[in-house]
Amino acid sequence: MEHGPPRRRRARPVADAPIDALLVGVEDLAKGWLLALLEQTPLEQAPGILAADLTRDGPRICEAVVRALADDSDLRRLEPGGALEPLASRVAAIAGASDPEASVRAVDALQAVIWSALRAELRWPDADQVSDLTERLSLVCERVRAAALRQSPRAESAAREPSAERQPAQPLRVTRSVPAPEVADRMAEEGGVAPEEAGPAPEAGPMAEEGGPAPDGVDPLWVAAIEDEINQSARSGHPLSLLLAELEDGDLVRSVEPDRESSVTFGNFAQAVRTAVRREDLLACETETRAWIIARETGRPGARALAMRVGKAVEEAPAWRGAPLSVNVGVAVLGEDGHDAASLIEAAEQGKFAAAASGVRVMPQEHGEGNEPPSAG
Secondary structure: OOOOOOOOOOOOOOOOOOHHHHHHHHHHEEEEEHHHHHHHHHHHHHHOOOHHHHHHHHHHHHHHHHHOOOOOHHHHHHOOOOOHHHHHHOOOOOOOOHHHHHHHHHHHHHHHHHHHHHHHHOOOOOHHHHHHHHHHHHHHHHHHHHHHHOOOHHHHHHHHHHHHHOOOOOOOOEOOOOHHHHHHHHHHHOOOOOOOEEEEEEEOOOOOOOOOOOOEEEEEEHHHHHHHHHHHHHHHHOOOEEEEEEEEHHHHHHHHHHHHHHHHHHHHHHHHHHHHHOOOEEEEEOOOOOEEEEOOOOOOHHHHHHHHHHHHHHHOOOOOOEOOOOOOEEEEEOOOOOOOHHHHHHHHHHHHHHHHOOOOOOOOOOOOOOOOEEEEE
């Protein structure tokens, strides 16, 4: 008989974790986290909380934690060297933490908010499910806590900088989207993005180098996420596509509508895009009128089917001044249009410009679809 202290097993992913609603509501989680930070922070230190940075990065951090509950590959992205480790390390600076203890309290507040949201989704929880979720969430937040602590000296120096010198970047929020039931049914009928119909895998090539220069105007963390997906695609042999959806006449809406009314229109656009994509896809709102989609295990036919669904969903969104909203979508496929994040981003941009200039929602591609007629927008 063996003696000694029992060895605690590693908390395994919880496959049945009720994360769908949390993935859709990551912005609400970020708001809850901000309120928790404000509640636990002394009043004289409250200005150190970077609310603008939390608005930009908070939903991504919440989404990364939620996704890691059910998938070890998502957990590894939060570990040292992972694509999302730099994002997790931002927790200390966002919370205005000037010492390691404050960094730990910031992660504890995030963990409490997510746990509260999880409990609200557990309709009939049993003891094992609650135990598994508790252990897994603790493990995931431990990865975030470690990343934050590695950056706590930077957070201390950043907290001493004049707040007027901090310029918040454009909001870039990455989420997974859960399609509405009727959209899911239509997706199943079309089969446009099913892995078995996704098209050929990209040709083997060199692994993407993470941490390279980001294209102008694109968040480096989003570029790192694309590079990470490229590397995974190269290892698995599955195809990968990148889509860019941009709302037409966004500048016009912004110029003629008050902020409150225009924000409703832009919110309708973002929600329409969310309902059109699959849960396994990654969605990033670069600005109020531009959304990027990483379509996993999806080649050109599936990517074009996804682009058409996005266009239709936007058209079916609430109209603006009596006219339906319209969107232009650019599609880039790994191996055919580029082999790294920069080239895929550029190809998707060019496809979007071509769609806008031609008046069609999605431009036909020459790669295997040269004879297919364009789909009218």
